[in-house]
Structure formats: C-alpha cells, structure tokens
Amino acid sequence: MIVLKSKREIEKMKMAGKILANCHKEIAKRIKPGITTMEIDLFVESYLKANGATPEQKGYRDYPYATCASINDEICHGFPRETVLQTGDIVTIDMVVNYNGALADSAWTYAIGQISEEKERLLQATKEALYIGINESKIGNRIGDIGYAIQRYVESQGFSVVREFVGHGIGTAIHEKPNVPHYGLPGKGPRIKEGMVFTIEPMVNIGGYAMKMDDNGWTSRTRDGKYSAQYEHTIAIMKDGPVILTDQDCR
Numbered sequence: 001m002i003v004l005k006s007k008r009e010i011e012k013m014k015m016a017g018k019i020l021a022n023c024h025k026e027i028a029k030r031i032k033p034g035i036t037t038m039e040i041d042l043f044v045e046s047y048l049k050a051n052g053a054t055p056e057q058k059g060y061r062d063y064p065y066a067t068c069a070s071i072n073d074e075i076c077h078g079f080p081r082e083t084v085l086q087t088g089d090i091v092t093i094d095m096v097v098n099y100n101g102a103l104a105d106s107a108w109t110y111a112i113g114q115i116s117e118e119k120e121r122l123l124q125a126t127k128e129a130l131y132i133g134i135n136e137s138k139i140g141n142r143i144g145d146i147g148y149a150i151q152r153y154v155e156s157q158g159f160s161v162v163r164e165f166v167g168h169g170i171g172t173a174i175h176e177k178p179n180v181p182h183y184g185l186p187g188k189g190p191r192i193k194e195g196m197v198f199t200i201e202p203m204v205n206i207g208g209y210a211m212k213m214d215d216n217g218w219t220s221r222t223r224d225g226k227y228s229a230q231y232e233h234t235i236a237i238m239k240d241g242p243v244i245l246t247d248q249d250c251r
Helices: 007-030 037-050 117-136 143-156
Strands: 068-071 075-078 090-099 102-111 167-169 176-180 197-200 202-207 211-213 220-222 228-230 235-236 239-246
Touching: 007 037, 007 090, 007 102, 007 235, 007 239, 037 068, 075 090, 075 202, 075 228, 090 117, 102 117, 102 228, 117 143, 117 197, 117 202, 117 228, 117 235, 117 239, 143 176, 143 228, 167 220, 176 197
Parallel strands: none
Antiparallel strands: 068 075, 068 090, 075 220, 090 102, 102 235, 167 176, 167 197, 197 235, 202 228, 211 220, 235 239
C-alpha cells in the first residue's frame, strides 16, 4: 500500500532533508585525497548528533555504519573503511537521516582530486539522469515514466543503468511503496499522486549493468570492474510539481 503524506508530515521530512543536504555540503568540503571513508562516516555521525538527528541506517538489518561509502566499481552499500582515498577515485556517500521520526535519504558521488574525462562524463550523466527522473514525477504520470526517461537518457550517453537496486517510498520507514525503477516502459506502474514521497537514485555504470555481491552481504559492485556513480534525492509530490526535500542548492 502506498501511504500518502500530509503537508505536515512532508514539512517534517523537509527538516530532515535540510540537515542531510547541509551534511553533504560539509562532506564536499572535506572529501579529498588522503582522507578515509571511515573518517567521513565518523564526521557524519557527529554532525547529525550535533543537529539533533540520527543515522537511520545504522542498525538497519544490522548494518553497522552511519553511511554507505561506495568507491569506484562499488555500486552501492559499500562499507566505510580505513583505505586512504587517492586522486582519481570517485566515492558515493549515501545516508538516511532521522529527525524527530521523519526520514530523508540522499546519495552523492564525489570526485577525489582530478578525475578522468570519462569519469567526469559519468558523474555529469548520472546527476542529469536524477533530475530528468524528478521532472517526470508529476501528478498523473506513472512510476514507469520516471524509469523510462532515465534509461533512455543514460543509454544515449553510452552508459548503463543498474537493475537490481531502485528508488523507493519513504516516510517513517526507510523503504515503503512504491518501488521506483530507473529503467522500464512508459505508462506502467502506479499513478503518481499528490502526497507521495519517494526517492529517485539512479546508479549508472561506465560498462555493463551486471553486478556481483561482496562476501559481506551488503556491498554490490560492477561485474566488469568498471566505475559506477549514484545521485539520489528524496522528493515529495505536490500540486504544483515535485519538491526536492534534500536539495543542496548546488545543481
């Protein structure tokens, strides 16, 4: 069942989203060659605590960290670690923030120092795909319209869209209905209605979309070893169009 949110509930989620967005802006100042994703994880936990919030995924299905930190060929759910980041790496930091029981979810891919032109194109295309999906998130459209628009754009850029992981509804729980694939056919899936709140979070690969899982049972990576990027926002469907609850004002 898809739970439609009231304006009051959406306002609470917007407060969580503001904390999350500001945290990402702080990460952008810190993430550079020589730092570790474990240091970033500890910073995020401290930042959220200082702002009266908590990392919702810590403890979710026994996940042990405040963030997911996916490096290079890791698609998602990478564990923070003590490995020093090097110039040329790309790193996706994904987090869910709980503020007074309301949740917001956003991932961002960061370039570490100077990266190759191909990786720059990957990051640009993935971010553009996110906003293309958001623009399709209008009352009366269907969820399938979002995935179709994203897939069509990504493949036109010579990249591939991951199939196994999708966007999702969110509210007081991390994962609610509807699922929001980043591929598919237009005119399919639930109709988009005012009060829906969900994430759009395309994961885009330089090579093929096939993936494999690490032994930790969480981290997925590209089967061909090529790089992957992800950008994610939480959006609310309002009468006048989609509202980005995790907007960083930096598009």
